Structure formats: C-alpha cells, structure tokens
Amino acid sequence: MEFFRIKKDIPFMKHALVFNVISFITFALAVFFLFSRGLHLSVEFTGGTVMEVAYSQPADLAKVRSTVSGLGYGDDVQVQNFGTARDVMIRLPVQKGVSSAQQSEQVIGALKAADPEVTLRRTEFVGPQVGEELVHGGLMALAMVVVGIVIYLAFRFEWKFGVAAIIANLHDVVIILGFFAFFQWEFSLSVLAAVLAVLGYSVNESVVIFDRIREAFRRYRKMTTTEVIDHAITSTMSRTIITHASTEAMVLSMFFFGGPSLHNFALALTIGILFGIYSSVFVAAAIAMWLGVKREDLVKAQRKEGDPNDPNAGAVV
C-alpha cells in the first residue's frame, strides 16, 4: 500500500506568503481571544477547592448548586457534570477564615443531608500561593524549552533554522491557548504539560524537514533554495502524514478511553498536532526562507559522518 504518489515536487514555497498570512490571522485571533476571554484556569492555578462527587442516579445539578450556594458561597460556586451524568464536579473559591478541610466537609455534609447516596470521589484544595509558583514554573519551563531548542538547532544546523522552528512552534502554542480561551476549556496543569510536549514534538517535525533541506542542498547542487525546500517538504510528506496520524491515533485513544481527567490533555495534543503539521511544514520552512538560508550556510559546515560501514551507527545513544 502506498498513499502518496507524488510525481513532482509540489511548489509549496510559491505560496509561502499565503501560508504566512493564514498563520498570522490565526495567531492574531488566538491572541485576541486570549486577551478578550482569558484562559479558564483550573483550581491548581487560581487556588480554591474542587470536589468530585458521585451519585447513584443521574444528578440534579440545580439542586446540588442550590445546596452548595446555601452554605454561603453565593454565586461563585461552579457545579457541572464531569464525565458521566452521575458524577458532579463542584468548584469553590478560596474563602478567608475557613480551612480547606472544613470547606469540603461542610459541602459533603450538606450534600449527604440532601441525598444520602452521594459519595465523595475526590477533593482538591490549592492555596493561592501555589498557583503563582505554578505560573512561574510554567513560564520558566517554556523559556528553557525555547532557549534549549534554539541552541541545539543552531548547533546542529544554523541559527536561522533554530529561530524559524521556534517561531513556527511558539505560534502553535499560542494557537492552542487561543482555542482554550475561545471555548473556555479548563486549562489545568496536565494541559500545560501537553502544550510543552507539543512544543518539543512539533519542533521535531521541523527538524525532519530541515534535515532533508540540508541533505538536498548537498545532493542537488543546481537547485535553488526554494526548490530545495519544496523538495524536502514533498519527500517527507508521506512520513509526516503517517507519523502524525499514528500519534493522533494514540491521542484519540486517550481522548475516548482516558476518561475526563485526560480529556483536555488529549484535546490540547490534538490541536497541537494538527497545527504542528501545518506550522512546522509550511511556516517554519517559509520563515527559514525569509531569513535567507543559503546552501553555504549548511554545506560548508559539513559534519564528520560516522563510519558508513558500521551497521550499528544508529544505536549509539
């Protein structure tokens, strides 16, 4: 079986401007939604209490909400289904003077009084100081990924590739965040992990193409830079689609079987993978082109290759 029967290199770079405009518009929209709607941050970041309770019958959310609000929380309480109709998630803000322990006990006590069948599945309390650190840690991690990848790519290829890859993929990150802001999906720690994992993962996509560009520069002496890039993208097309489809199969499996805890994690990965293909293939290469990569940038920096007769050249870690 062979899906991709491409006869000629597809002239992607002719349309580079179009791709960049599309990217820019999506990016601008994402930023707009991030600012206008903001992220729906999980309790891990904001501080507060989350409780998950299970009923034996499908739960009456309105009743649960009124029971909990009656404890003096006013309208700040969020009550929603979580996974199934029988599971309910209750989110309470941090309250001055009441410890987390008392908070969750009060609530479960009140719910038990209303319906003795209810069981507490999970509570989670996070103090406000922890949230600030998480934001700080997240930003530090992001910065380290960006710097680390640019340095590695600059060392292995050329700084232009490093910059191109990171711009392309940071724009993925912003787009994922934009989606989360637009749909007001909950942004939790595991989503943050997914976002950073996507960053590493889609840079890897750009790397595959850059590798091909370098190889094509060496092999096809007469091709122009644009042709080389077109050739690299075309020849990795098959691999790109198959790899991403495989990864996506895994992510979808998490989406469908992983339960509510992995739901948003898988969602972030899905968006990341879809936009990752687009941005690392079209945007990264186009940016590298605008930055003016030349044959001389890569070919003069020819590395010493390992012994070609060593069948195990691949297994050194």
Added chain:
Amino acid sequence: MNRYPIWKYAILVVALLIGVLYTLPNFFGEAPAVQVSSAKATVKVDAAVLQRVEEALRAAGLSPDYVSLEGNSVRARFDTPDNQLKAKDAIQKALIPDPADPAYIVALNLVSRSPTWLSALHAQPMYLGLDLRGGVHFMLQVDMQAALTKKAESYAGDIRTALRDKNIRHGGISRDGQAVEIRVRDEATRTATSNLIADQFTDLQVVVTPDGAEFKLRASIKPEATRRVQEQALKQNITTLHNRINELGVAEPVIQQQGLDRIVVQLPGVQDTAKAKDILGRTATLEVRLVDESTEARAAERGQGAVPFGSERYLERNGQPVIVKKQVILTGENLTDAQPGFDGQTQEPTVNLTLDAKGARIFKDVTRENINKRMAIILFEKGKGEVVTAPVIRSEIGGGRVQISGRMTTMEANDTALLLRAGSLAAPMEIIEEFTIGPSLGADNIARGINSVVWGMLAIAAFMCVYYMLFGVFSSIALGVNVLMLVAVLSMLQATLTLPGIAAMALALGVAIDSNVLINERIREELREGVSPQMAIHAGYERAWATILDSNVTTLIAGLALLAFGSGPVRGFAVVHCIGILTSMFSAVFFSRGLVNFWYGGKKKLKSLSIGQIWKPGADGTTAVKPE
C-alpha cells in the same frame, strides 16, 4: 552488511530478559496483607517481632502465604481480605496488650502477589501514585519567619543571662524582628558586650550604631546560621509529623521535604481527611515536674498504697511507675532544643537540653533547691502522659544548658532527644495543598489509562502491519518492546506512576513510532531509486538515524524542562516522557534493526523486501527528480 555481531544479539536478548523480569511483577496484582511497623522511635521491629507475629497467626489458625521482615516492618500476606482482617485482629491482640498505648502499628496493606523469587531480585511492581491507588495528599508550608523569630527570642534570653554572669551592665535587651537589640551606656561596655557575643554566640553578627551618648548593638543571626535554623526547623517538623502519622496506622506514609520550606505528606489508602488533618495539626506538650520523694509516694511507686494527694502516677517507657508532683515547673515552650551528645569527661552518652531564658532562670532556682532529688520530663499526647526520663539533679544548673547523663546507650540518648524534640513543632505549618482521591476513582483511572494505551497501540500496530507489511510487524514488535522496557525501567527506578505518567507513556509510544516510520519511508525511498534491498536497509537505517537523533533530542529538551520546573502531575508526566524517549531510541532503532538483520541479514540474493508496495514515478511514464 546487515548483520549484527553475536554480542549485539546477546545485548538485545539480555536487555529483553531483564525487561521481562522487571515488568513481570506488575502483572501479578496485589494481595491483601497485614503490616506491622514500629509506633515509637524506641521500639524496633526485628526478627523477634517476626516470630511473635508468626506465633500469633499460628495460634489464630491462620496460614499466611508468607511472613517476612522487610526493612522496618513485618509483612504477612493472605489470600483473602477476610483472612487479612482476622489476622489483623489476632496480631493486634498479641502485640498490643494495651490499646491505649500501642508500641506497634498494625495496618492493612496491599502487597504485590508476585512470587518471592522475583522479590528477591528486587523486581517490584511500579509504585502507584495517589491518583491511581486513592488516598490523601497534603502539602504543608512551614512558617520559617516564625522559626527565626522564636530563635531570636531565645537568643535574647541567652544573651541576657550571659551578660549577667559576666557582670556586664546593659541598658536593656529586646527582640526586634529577627534580631536582638542591646543598649549599652559606654564604650567599655560596648566592647565587652561585642566580645562576649563574638565568643559565646558564634552564630550572631553584631552591628553597632551610636545612639546619642549611648550605643545600640544589633545582633542578627548570620545567613549560614539562618539556613541551619531553617533546616533544623524543617527536620524537626518532619520528625514530629512522622510520630503523629504513626498513630493513623498508615502502611506506607510518605513524608518528604519539598523545596526549602515545604513538607509533602501522602497517606495512601486513607479516606478520612478530617482525622488526618486533626492529627497533623495537633500539638503535643512536654512538662518538667519534680518526682514526689515522700515515703507514701515511694510506697505507691512499688505498688503499695495510694498515690499521695497532689501527685500523679505516670509510667516510664520501660513500664516502671513514677509518682510525680502535679505542679509543673517548665513546659515544652521553654525547651528550645534537645540533642544527643557525649559527656566531655566520662565519654558517656548524654542528652543536651537547651532552655530559653525564662526556663533557665526557673530551672536554676528549682535545681538549687532540689539537689539529689529526681525530676521527671513527661510527654503528653492525646491527653496521656509518659515519662521520657527521670534523672537525679546533681547540682544547681544555670545558663539554661542541661545535660542528662548516666545509664544510657547512644541509641537511647538519640531516642530520648528525638522524643523531647518531637513534643513540639519548631515552627507553625499551614496546609497549602490538599488532594483526596477515592479508591474507586483510583481504580477507574488505572483502567482508563491502560485502555487508552492498549487501544492506541493496537490501532498503530494494525496500521503499521497493513501499510509496511513485514517491516510494519517489526515496527510493531519494537513498539511492544518499547512498552516493556519503559515499564521495566519505571519498575526498577520505583518511580511513582500517576495518571499523567500513563498519558506520557501513551504519548511516548505515539512519538516512538515516528522513528520507525522515518526508517521505513527511507528504505522505501532507497528502493524507489533502484538500490538493492540489502543496501536499502542499510542506507535507510543510517540516513534516518541523524534525523531520529535530532528529533528525539528536541523532544527530550522539552521533557527535561518539564522535569526541572514542573511540579506534581507535570513531574510525573515528565519522568515517563523522558524515559520513554530514551527507551524508544533503543527499541525503534537498535532493536528493530536487530529484527531486520536477523530476518534479512543472511539472505545473500535478496530480491525484494516486504515493506509494502513501492511505487516508482518512472513506471507510469513521468519523470522524477533524480540525484545528479
């Protein structure tokens, strides 16, 4: 060219065997068990306890799968939860004669059902995080500022005493924030005070500011001493927490320092958060009282006659009764530190107590009036007192430094010091994070996690086999080996597996297949260009390697960043993510090449590879790019 030397196959086989061996314990599941551990710092769980447990079980007519001593606890495994409960009762009855004062913790636990020969190889199942097994998690923040203030307060008293001893007249000593302020009237006193502090209080640094005709000396704790104070405060709080949690009877509590000023407490299997929190927040008190030396009291100590009016009867740790007066001389608040040490002259083990200024003053008066009498130090917990030690007062003790010596082994000195310290928290703590995960949710999470990994893998394997034929089969086997190695490494490291960790495992597999796709596509490409099959395999692996390395390194950078800056669930994700990348390099490249070499390597006149259809652009009359 596509042949591995025999040693490479040997490495593969050995790696595979080790992988299987260490993955194996995860398949046996868990069996109900009863775990006996020490409830007191002074009680050791050893072979004798093991024997007593065995006897108790035999007497109750229960036959455990095995009883063994592991580290500091005895574990007995049973076939059914029913027997487990019966055994718990039996052991409790045998080991704990007085339920009000348990020397051992008898707790229900789950242990791996894997055979003993696996355990002997230290092959244990992965350690499951709380989100997979249920339990409570607390993160406590220690108020270090309060610890430093407390320390400064005690320095203020110490300096006051020291100045009085040396007859240095000062114009007032007070604590100001975390420093001590001393006013002196003239230059001579200033020098004397500065010298005294430099000599006796090496942890303090003094800044002098003239204040009119007088001087103000500001003694603050040196930065390195500050660090030490904080470390000690944290350690003492952890010790205290340990002692308190022991009462909960949790089989495997985790109490760890996190960062500079935080403590994480995880109690697997505990559902009653209210009780746990109550116990964590409780304060024990320490009291120093005089022993009643009257004739009636002596008689009561021997068990003859009633306890005299105004006195109470407490037990020493060895069970001997002591009659002490009700009047409290000092409380734990006046005790700033207790450390084991050695007597300078006799080389006997000692316990050295440090009292604050107020305590020192009272202690000096009391000891002066009660030479050759006994005093008792009593630890109250849950309203129940126990005499930690009851030494004889040999002489008047001033200066707030008390040495308890005589008839002690080093071990006993350590334990006594620990008990004395454990009476109080060095600094107040606050719960800043708390999770409770019900046991059913834990089980659900495991099932969900495993389901997503299994279905995702099956989907990928099915596609690979159809699309790349035999090479797809090789890739799928390599993927399976990747899971095996990943689980084996996680089990070996005893890293904590959480739900995000399982997600990372799934993602690692999704990414790992990329390497095989790269290789297979490369081989197809080489074949398309008309290269011989053997050459194509060789070139395919070789050319793909550089790309695989680059892309794995970039993914690894992201993983390491998460590991460095992430916390909680993100860390759990990052650990598995990073290990997954490393194992995937082994399985996708080295191992799959091994399979290919094994299958094709020996065939000299290889005509074609089973790697799916190769479509050649030239075949239907069009031109393609060709290398020059």
